[in-house]
Amino acid sequence: MGKIREFFSGVVSEMRKVSWPKRKELTKYTVVVLSTVIFMALYFVVIDLGISELFRWFLSI
Template sequence: MAAQTEAKKGKMSTYFKGIKAEMKKVIWPNKKELLNYTGVVILISGIVSLIVYLLDIGIHRVLALFIK
């Protein structure tokens, strides 16, 4: 039983060491890039929500014609 516990601790330790090593490899964006990416995401989200809104209105009006 104790051997299994030690094996689990070893696996967890190896796992977290791997995570730490991978995080060091990541190239994080600087402030300017981050703001640029954030703006793009907000803009695209707004465009998609506008398209969905317009489709919703259009479908609602078409269905209203059939219901009357």
């Protein structure tokens, strides 16, 4: 039981050292992540459609 208490005491100690982002920074980072995810999703949709169309054309020859 002492080791569990020591573990959680260490966790609390380390969490106090964490530098949490401010609201403005968090908003900026969230916008960057979401825009990157949307861009990558659209990119892969276009690539997938292109490859699919290429296979359809190739198989119809």
